[in-house]
Amino acid sequence: MRVLITGGRGFLGRAVTADLIARGHGVTVLSHTAGGDGTVLGDLRDRERLTEVIAQVKPEIVCHLAALTNPRDSFANPLTYFDVNVGGTLNLLHALAAAGEPARIVFTSTSAVYGSARPGHLSEDMVPSPESPYAVSKVTAEQLLASYVGTGAIGATSLRCFNIAGAVSGFGDPDPTRIISAALRAAAGVIPHVSVNGDGSAVREFTHVLDVAAAVGLAAESSSIGDSRVLNVGTGNGITMMEVIRAAEKVTGREIAVVHRPPAREPHTLIADGRRVREVLGWEAQRSSIEEIVADSWAALGA
Numbered sequence: 001m002r003v004l005i006t007g008g009r010g011f012l013g014r015a016v017t018a019d020l021i022a023r024g025h026g027v028t029v030l031s032h033t034a035g036g037d038g039t040v041l042g043d044l045r046d047r048e049r050l051t052e053v054i055a056q057v058k059p060e061i062v063c064h065l066a067a068l069t070n071p072r073d074s075f076a077n078p079l080t081y082f083d084v085n086v087g088g089t090l091n092l093l094h095a096l097a098a099a100g101e102p103a104r105i106v107f108t109s110t111s112a113v114y115g116s117a118r119p120g121h122l123s124e125d126m127v128p129s130p131e132s133p134y135a136v137s138k139v140t141a142e143q144l145l146a147s148y149v150g151t152g153a154i155g156a157t158s159l160r161c162f163n164i165a166g167a168v169s170g171f172g173d174p175d176p177t178r179i180i181s182a183a184l185r186a187a188a189g190v191i192p193h194v195s196v197n198g199d200g201s202a203v204r205e206f207t208h209v210l211d212v213a214a215a216v217g218l219a220a221e222s223s224s225i226g227d228s229r230v231l232n233v234g235t236g237n238g239i240t241m242m243e244v245i246r247a248a249e250k251v252t253g254r255e256i257a258v259v260h261r262p263p264a265r266e267p268h269t270l271i272a273d274g275r276r277v278r279e280v281l282g283w284e285a286q287r288s289s290i291e292e293i294v295a296d297s298w299a300a301l302g303a
Helices: 011-022 047-057 071-076 078-099 133-149 179-187 209-222 241-252 275-281 290-301
Strands: 002-006 026-031 039-041 061-064 103-110 154-161 194-197 228-233 258-261
Touching: 002 011, 002 047, 011 026, 011 209, 026 047, 039 047, 047 078, 061 078, 061 209, 071 078, 071 133, 078 103, 078 133, 103 133, 103 209, 133 154, 133 228, 154 209, 179 194, 179 241, 179 290, 194 241, 209 228, 209 275, 228 275, 241 290
Parallel strands: 002 026, 002 061, 026 039, 061 103, 103 154, 154 228, 194 258
Antiparallel strands: none
């Protein structure tokens, strides 16, 4: 099938591109930076350019990964997040409408749409309660897609991802502020310490980027026009921030200095109810133990 990947040169995008090529699909990557073969330049905010790309590629599937993704940054720059994450999704729909051919969209959303006031595992049936402009932008994009499905022009699968981590082909998470990246940079002596919010008891789950890419591929191949789906991509296994740091110490064999900051405005616990993704896609995480994630991230750092 013909597949267009927005954000295909990013962290997750590299893994998704490789996964879909391995599945035998014809892949074109839309990126705002120069890339190699199979890459076209374009920005989601440029509707005219996006329309040109859609007309050229004629995608049967669009894996919509391109987004701004930092919840803390979104408080300072909410309009930019709405412009890229919501406006970019709207532009994509306009471009597909102009092409006049139905397409199936796989959209990468976030566990942050659930908010912080839910104990236990987070189910897709819960009403979203976003607490950052970033999360608002993602759930709004989900709703745009679901609404447009009713026209019969698209199918849409929104994958709510839980802390994508690890590495793909030696390329690790480029965001140095995330806990695994920060802990490993501290272990390597790049920074003097790793900072954690509060006492480090916040619980998250981490999913290897290669496992998330597999979920995107499965969603792309199983989607259909007129069908709207929302699926968590997570294992249901949580770990505290301090446990992440201890895992980094074990993998690297180095002690990591920790500085505790005041508690932040963020959910305390985000753990997936992963039953639906297993039932619908047959997806199972293969590489998402914290030890393997940290080991792959450490190898990619090359310290």
